[in-house]
Amino acid sequence: MHINPHLFILPRTPGQIVWDYRSHKQFELNLEYSTRLAQLIDNPESFDTLNIIDTQFLNTGILTTSIQNTNVWGWDELSKIFHIGTKNIPCEYTPQNIYEWSRHYLDHCNDVLTSSAPDTNFVHRPTSELISLPAPAGLPADSLADALVKRKTCRSFTGAAVSLGDISTLLYLSLGYLKEREDDIDETVAEGLTARRSSPSGGGLNACEGFLHVQNVSGLEPGLYAYHPADHALSFVSTLPTSPLGQLLCGQHFINNLPVGLFITARFDKLWWKYQHSRAYRMAYVEAGHISQTFQLVATALGLGTWLTGALTDDQVETLLGLEDSAEQPLFFVGCGLSDGQAMCKELKALLNEGPPQ
DSSP states (O other), X not given: OEEOSSEEEEEETTEEEEEETTTTEEEEEOHHHHHHHHHHHHOGGGOOTTOHHHHHHHHXXXXXXXXXXXXXXXXXXXXXXHHHHTSSOOOSOOOOSHHHHHHHHHHHHHHHTTSOOOOOSOTTSOOOOEEEOOOOOOOOTTHHHHHHHHOOBOOOBOOOOBOHHHHHHHHHHHHSOOGGGTTSOOTTSOTTOOOOOSSOOGGGOOOEEEEEEESSBTXXXXXXXXXXXXXTEEEEEEOOOSSOHHHHTTTOGGGTTOSEEEEEEEEXXXXXXXXXXXTHHHHHHHHHHHHHHHHHHHHHHTTOEEEEXXXXXXXXXXXXXXXXXXXXXXXXXXXXXXXXXXXXXXXXXXXXXXXXXX
């Protein structure tokens, strides 16, 4: 007899939850069952066919009669649990044709709409006066191909100021609700889900938001600002911390003089509302990636170098943005500014030029 290798246990007084994350099954165990499971984990050969608890464990898959092959996994168990646990969305029935899918999807949407949608207002934002941004500028008609070719990750910036006009264009084309697409809506779109961005969003929820980290932008005081896409405006959130930017980004201090950056956050409550399965957590990162790439391409078309990272000191960033214990969480950071285009900072290049230690 063997213990199912795809289990994890959550303590939930007065019992514990055993979760088979591969088959998406949960079992709540009282003290008697928990004690017996601990004994079987210690010695699976103590399985007793006359013990009703043991046979229940076998019938539910907590125990198996054969060793199950598990894939080699190079990271820790937490990432493995997440990846396997969000595979194969459980559903009672898979539509067999486009007509069945249409009915199934419509029923799902109607069911979702019976509950109140998440508040579209930024409930966690400090109340401050909106700072209107100038009208976004257009980009050259042939800029997309050039931007795709020229986009690169830079780690050396001059620190020179970025214009407020460029910031306006960056935010509008990355996170703004595009006025150019207001006619791209018909009666099939539910109220509150009509806003359209340049990047795709799961379920049209626009779950991602942005906080601007400003060190040197003409016309803006240094600080943290929340972007309001419906108004194409900013609101002041907080002053910059005394520690350098690199401290918020896991010690990447080559970026300390970056004039402006964007913390991309996700409103998990929006995703929970429409997609109750945790696979939607994957979609939060996919959406953040779309927005990051759009930001970089626009910045490149504006003649700015870009840099991005997923290495955040999350607790510090959450505190700085006022998102502690919130359903909105930071996922990613992307920044831009005038750059010499170097992929490595000069300090790292110097070390490389020294050669290996003798």
